[in-house]
Amino acid sequence: MDVTPKDVPTALIHLYRGELGRMTMYRTRLDTTTNWAVGTSAALTTFALGQERAPHFVFLLAVFLDLIFLWMEIRRFRFYELVRMRVRLLEVGFYAVVMGKPPREGWEDALWKSLETPRSPIGRLQAASVRLRRNYLWLFGxxxxxxxxxxxxxxxxxxxxxAVGILPGAVVFCISLVLMVGLAILASIYKLPEEE
Structure with a gap:
């Protein structure tokens, strides 16, 4: 296939539109997961506090479910960040030239590398840190x-x-406290570059 210099802007515009659409889709998927976590937590909290005979470990079930939702959201956020990085590369490279500004150096190589071998720019722990700080730490709290x-x-x-079954209350309380402190520490260890 022969690509002429006239074809490049059209191809980049279509790539930008496609990546922007993917970014919107991943953002929607993130919001859906968060909404499920909030809805599940609210329902279980309402049930546990509204029913005198409801056991307290319903809240521990809510924490467990929120951890599952967080795990799902970590994966989705990493894909979102990959697509967002591509969109930003097109904006600071191609669209900078369109607007009469100098492009960021190396944007074409970085974009090609991302398309050739897609890898999220952030790791799992970094994604967990961001999602905890933005949403889940408040939900766990x-x-x-x-x-x-x-x-x-x-x-x-x-x-x-x-106390839960044969586990004494002090053990359950300590495990819960260690989990919450661990999540708070994890939430504070990483920031996205634009947050710094």
Whole structure:
């Protein structure tokens, strides 16, 4: 296939439109996952706090489900960042020239490398950090707050009421605390370049 210099702008415009469409699709998929996490947490919290006989470990189920949604969102966010990087490369390279500005050096090579061997520009831990900070840490905090409220209604102390089956309340409480602190630390370790 012969590509003439006149074909290049048309091809780049179509690539830009296609990548922009993919970026929008991945953004929608991210929002859908977050909405499911929020809806599930809200439903389980409402059930657990609204029913006196509902066990407190319903909140632990909510935390488990939110961890699954977070895992799904990490994968989706990495794909989103890959497509967003391509869109940005086209904007700072091709469209910079269209607007009479100097293009960013090396944008064509970076774009080709991304198309030839697609790899997300961020790792799993980095994606987890970003999604936790933006959405999930707040969601986990709300679920844990609801859990503490439910535990405070029991006949014993909060820690003793946290018992699940043969696990003593202190063990369940410590595991939950370690998980929340670990998630908070993970949320703080990485920022996207535009957040710095």
């Amino acid at each position: 709300a679920v844990y707050l609801g859990w503490l409220v439910k535990l405070s209604f029991g006949h014993k102390g909060i820690v003793d009421n946290a």
